[in-house]
Every structure is written in C-alpha cells, then in structure tokens.
Amino acid sequence: MVDTSAHLMTDERRGYVVVGREFASHQTVKHEAGEYVRGDVTTNRIEGFWAGLKRQLNGTHHSVSKKHLHRYVSEVEYKYNTRQGNDGERTRLAIKAG
Numbered sequence: 001m002v003d004t005s006a007h008l009m010t011d012e013r014r015g016y017v018v019v020g021r022e023f024a025s026h027q028t029v030k031h032e033a034g035e036y037v038r039g040d041v042t043t044n045r046i047e048g049f050w051a052g053l054k055r056q057l058n059g060t061h062h063s064v065s066k067k068h069l070h071r072y073v074s075e076v077e078y079k080y081n082t083r084q085g086n087d088g089e090r091t092r093l094a095i096k097a098g
Contacts, residue, residue, distance in 0.1 A: 009041050049080050 002008070008023040010016040011031045020026025027041045036042065053076045057064055064072055082090045 009043055009046075011043055049076070052076055052080060 002023070004022050005024050008016075008020050008026045010020065010026070010028050012028050016026070016028070027038075029035045029038055029041055029043060031043075036044065053073065056076055057072060061072065078094070079090070082093060085093075
C-alpha cells in the first residue's frame, strides 16, 4: 500500500501507466534502452529491497506462511530503512519503538 501523495518511479512497463495516474507524479526509466537512472528517477532502491527480501525468505526462513508474510516483509523493511546504522543503533530503535 502506497500513499497517493507519493512520487512513483517505475520502469517503462505499460501496466504502470494506469496505476501511475493515482499518484502525485509518475516517472519512468527505460530499462529496455539501457537507462537505469535519470537524475533522481531510479528503480534501484526498490529492486534492492526486493532482492533483500528474497534472500532472507529463501536463505534464512526457507518457508513462509501467507498468514505471517506481512511480518517477514516488515522485518526486511525495518532492516532496509535502518541499513545506514549499525546493529546497536538498530536494536536501540527497535526497543524504543516497542
């Protein structure tokens, strides 16, 4: 779920055109033409997030139930959003949030 005030960045896939109309803005990069970054427009961050999620699900958990999928995604989201910090800072933030 994404807030419609967000600025959406996707590749050039046609299906994203309709979805993009609901957001504050929608810009694309043209992977087919070898374009992956244009100024601030890139899909690299979301692709990195999905790669991390897949690595964790396949490498750490091996099996995930649909019932708890949102928990696994939340864990990876937290790690990704705090990736600039160290383990101690991440732990302190988690305790403070709890």
